[in-house]
Amino acid sequence: MSVFEVFISAIFVNNIVLAQNLGNCPYLGCSRERGVALGMGTAVVFVTVMATLCTWLVQKYLLEPVHLEYLQTLVFILIIASLVQFVEMFLKKAIPPLYASLGIFLPLITTNCCVLGVTLLVQREDYGLMMALLYAFATGAGFLLALLLMAGVRERLEVCRVPKAMAGTPIALIMAGIMSLSFMAFKGMV
Amino acid sequence: MDRFLQELTKGLWKELPPFRLLLGLCPVLAVTKSASSGLGMGLAVLFVLTLSNAIISLVRGIIPSKVRIACFITISATLVVAVELLMQAYAYPLYLQLGIFVPLIVVNCIILGRAEAFAAKNPVHLAIADGLGMGLGFTMSLTFLGSIREILGAGTWFGHPVLWEGFQPFSVMVEAPGAFLCLGLILAAMNYGTHRQISRRNREAAAEAPSGCGGCQACSANRG
Numbered sequence A: 001m002s003v004f005e006v007f008i009s010a011i012f013v014n015n016i017v018l019a020q021n022l023g024n025c026p027y028l029g030c031s032r033e034r035g036v037a038l039g040m041g042t043a044v045v046f047v048t049v050m051a052t053l054c055t056w057l058v059q060k061y062l063l064e065p066v067h068l069e070y071l072q073t074l075v076f077i078l079i080i081a082s083l084v085q086f087v088e089m090f091l092k093k094a095i096p097p098l099y100a101s102l103g104i105f106l107p108l109i110t111t112n113c114c115v116l117g118v119t120l121l122v123q124r125e126d127y128g129l130m131m132a133l134l135y136a137f138a139t140g141a142g143f144l145l146a147l148l149l150m151a152g153v154r155e156r157l158e159v160c161r162v163p164k165a166m167a168g169t170p171i172a173l174i175m176a177g178i179m180s181l182s183f184m185a186f187k188g189m190v
Numbered sequence B: 001m002d003r004f005l006q007e008l009t010k011g012l013w014k015e016l017p018p019f020r021l022l023l024g025l026c027p028v029l030a031v032t033k034s035a036s037s038g039l040g041m042g043l044a045v046l047f048v049l050t051l052s053n054a055i056i057s058l059v060r061g062i063i064p065s066k067v068r069i070a071c072f073i074t075i076s077a078t079l080v081v082a083v084e085l086l087m088q089a090y091a092y093p094l095y096l097q098l099g100i101f102v103p104l105i106v107v108n109c110i111i112l113g114r115a116e117a118f119a120a121k122n123p124v125h126l127a128i129a130d131g132l133g134m135g136l137g138f139t140m141s142l143t144f145l146g147s148i149r150e151i152l153g154a155g156t157w158f159g160h161p162v163l164w165e166g167f168q169p170f171s172v173m174v175e176a177p178g179a180f181l182c183l184g185l186i187l188a189a190m191n192y193g194t195h196r197q198i199s200r201r202n203r204e205a206a207a208e209a210p211s212g213c214g215g216c217q218a219c220s221a222n223r224g
Helices: A003-013 A024-029 A034-063 A069-094 A096-109 A113-125 A129-157 A169-189 B002-010 B017-021 B025-030 B035-058 B065-090 B092-101 B103-107 B109-119 B124-154 B176-208 B217-223
Strands: none
Touching (some): A003 A129, A003 A169, A024 A129, A024 A169, A024 B025, A034 A069, A034 A096, A034 A129, A069 B103, A113 B103, B002 B124, B017 B124, B017 B176, B035 B092, B035 B109, B035 B124, B065 B109, B103 B109, B109 B124
16 A cells, blocks of 8 residues: 555544544543643654554564564553653653643553554554554544544534433434544545 | 442442443444454453452552552553463454454553552452452443344344344444444433433422422421
8 A cells, every 4th residue: 555545544544533443432531622632632643653663663673583472462551651651751851831731641541542552553564664653643643633523523512402311421422423424434535 | 248249240230331430432332343242352351350350459468559550551461461362272263353452451441440449459359259240241231232233233143143034234333333323322221211210219209208388498397
């Protein structure tokens, strides 16, 4: 597949939330306000790319030479957890304004299945390093897009009259279903 | 013993993990394309959750509280690797069917959530009861959701045709949107049931109260 196809496919056709059902907890939990959604989404893009870089190098130069591929899951999650800690400390020292806007989302990202999912998918698809980074960036961007769209819808939903039994999570899930239906229309693109 | 049963049964209805607590939604939505994959995923989570609860409860005195999250993740990741290898050896078709979602059990919020909220504070036998109960509840919910989606989306249940001939399956139910819609409707139905129950209880309470002047402050003060 060409670079462009991978990019479009990761954002629209195989959107990580709406087509692959990954990263649903933050998708439903952090989509009440647009500001929060933007912060969470940006943090996910950033961490996904960093994590893909680290895990790709570790897999290639550490696990494969000593044939410990079966420890992939364990090693990857530890890398992601320590990476998130490290990024948090770095941002706090180096770029305080960015830390102020992303800081609270960073600890949550360790258990976001988006990040671990992308690092594992990259290994299953056997991408090269540049392709892996591009894929990670595009997937993160797809997550950001889905989160922002959902936040916009839910802000409108606040002022709508919803049946009592539907209020809260059920209506959000139905909205997500409809959004996912409309994203199915992108299937013909690639 | 009472306490044991109480912890065991709370996960089956009162705190049913995916529907009541809304934890661990990714596998709930993604692997319930058929009843059998829902059941398989549920059993894998049951295994990991029970053992991780037991181990964490055993070592809870040793782990310094500052690094406890990292320790919990390491323990559950080790168990997930074990499950992965076991599935590759004994249930390979299921392993292929669940795909990336087997390693993703590590980041399932139920595991970490129960470890932090329950296992790190309670003795071993209660932690095991909690893990078993929550795991069973999770398995039940996944199988239930998988059954609905498989029956509507393909007309089969565990691979056997169950609906009449000439039934046109709603293929959208086994795609990603079906998962969202189905879970949303189930939650709405549960909310509706809860509201009905509450309003019936209120009505019964109102009927029991003496009519006429019964409701006002003065009477209840006199009676009290």
